[in-house]
Amino acid sequence: xxxxxxxxxxxxxxxxxxxxxxxxxxxxxxxxxxxxxxxxxxxxxxxxxxxxxxxxxxxxxxxxxxxxxxxxxxxxxxxxxxxxxxxxxxxxxxxxxxxxxxxxxxxxxxxxxxxxxxxxxxxxxxxxxxxxxxxxxxxxxxxxxxxxxxxxxxxxxxxxxxxxxxxxxxxxxxxxxxxxxxxxxxxxxxxxxxxxxxxxxxxxxxxxxxxxxxxxxxxxxxxxxxxxxxxxxxxxxxxxxxxxxxxxxxxxxxxxxxxxxxxxxxxxxxxxxxxxxxxxxxxxxxxxxxxxxxxxxxxxxxxxxxxxxxxxxxxxxxxxxxxxxxxxxxxxxxxxxxxxxxxxxxxxxxxxxxxxxxxxxxxxxxxxxxxxxxxxxxxxxxxxxxxxxxxxxxxxxxxxxxxxxxxxxxxxxxxxxxxxxxxxxx
Numbered sequence: 001x002x003x004x005x006x007x008x009x010x011x012x013x014x015x016x017x018x019x020x021x022x023x024x025x026x027x028x029x030x031x032x033x034x035x036x037x038x039x040x041x042x043x044x045x046x047x048x049x050x051x052x053x054x055x056x057x058x059x060x061x062x063x064x065x066x067x068x069x070x071x072x073x074x075x076x077x078x079x080x081x082x083x084x085x086x087x088x089x090x091x092x093x094x095x096x097x098x099x100x101x102x103x104x105x106x107x108x109x110x111x112x113x114x115x116x117x118x119x120x121x122x123x124x125x126x127x128x129x130x131x132x133x134x135x136x137x138x139x140x141x142x143x144x145x146x147x148x149x150x151x152x153x154x155x156x157x158x159x160x161x162x163x164x165x166x167x168x169x170x171x172x173x174x175x176x177x178x179x180x181x182x183x184x185x186x187x188x189x190x191x192x193x194x195x196x197x198x199x200x201x202x203x204x205x206x207x208x209x210x211x212x213x214x215x216x217x218x219x220x221x222x223x224x225x226x227x228x229x230x231x232x233x234x235x236x237x238x239x240x241x242x243x244x245x246x247x248x249x250x251x252x253x254x255x256x257x258x259x260x261x262x263x264x265x266x267x268x269x270x271x272x273x274x275x276x277x278x279x280x281x282x283x284x285x286x287x288x289x290x291x292x293x294x295x296x297x298x299x300x301x302x303x304x305x306x307x308x309x310x311x312x313x314x315x316x317x318x319x320x321x322x323x324x325x326x327x328x329x330x331x332x333x334x335x336x337x338x339x340x341x342x343x344x345x346x347x348x349x350x351x352x353x354x355x356x357x358x359x360x361x362x363x364x365x366x367x368x369x370x371x372x373x374x375x376x377x378x379x380x381x382x383x384x385x386x387x388x389x390x391x392x393x394x395x396x397x398x399x400x401x402x403x404x405x406x407x408x409x410x411x412x413x414x415x416x417x418x419x420x421x422x423x424x425x426x
Contacts, residue, residue, distance in 0.1 A: 051367040154259075174330050263308065
């Protein structure tokens, strides 16, 4: 490398560093102005559940079996106002949780939320740190579960961000990520650019907050555009309910930094992490037969494609449905359990998925909030699983003496996301 090359390299590094710093400051400015998400602070545990934030439910989804331990470490990378952090705490009662965020205003709300909703004995289980996830190396130790929702796409260098998190993931650990998809956000991208253009035309000496100004511009544009305008229709049909709150509107339309992915660029990000892709956490969206079941010859042809090609085909055929990607990654080694062998299944211990609503009862919501109606045989089996020390499946079935209740029926309950299975302890 010549002296001239070295100077050019140094100048380029400084330029990239300056861009990262200015972009980071702009993102911090948005969330200090509009802390996100703007969910109210309650004086009780958060309602409902998101199974992706339950170590037990997520482990079952990713590996086919429940985890061996519950005393884990969790990192909430980009916790915002702490809504997800509270779910992580309540769904994982033995976990130690570290929550980090770039915005001091959002972090203050997260800490107050935790003070108000957490039980006194739980408050020491969560630690908050005001920091960028770029600096995750500063955190001690490694984490069994990393939650990073709605953050990487707002970084000037998402690959650097995901690599920083990957370095903190323990072997066998899981990471759940949520990033934006470009095809389902096309109209949002257009409105973002329109607001930015008008925002850049501010008068000299205008010192008003640029993010509040952007919200006012965006509101005025939506009010002025014709009702049949495509941007207006998409906002009204998909986003308007949540965007009644300025915090949500600003996060969607006024954000100073956003990278939207397609299937190809998404797997570029995943591959750069060095982690294993385990699957999308909304797998029902990624089923091709929901789109072209009327053409079985095309489904058969698509079966010759690899997984990534099939995913790309689905988002091309249904772009509006793919406004985001949510998925799990893992650091090897990660063992997966196959219950296709009757002997293995009969020896397994089955407990109830912790993310159910309506149990005990014949009608309940499963982990995906789908309505499940149990027949008397299935209900009787779940009752046997709802014990502190349930017997192996192969012992429960003859005790119930219900001939129609066999191992294939148990597999259906597993597919319906009702059960957590663990192999017998040696």
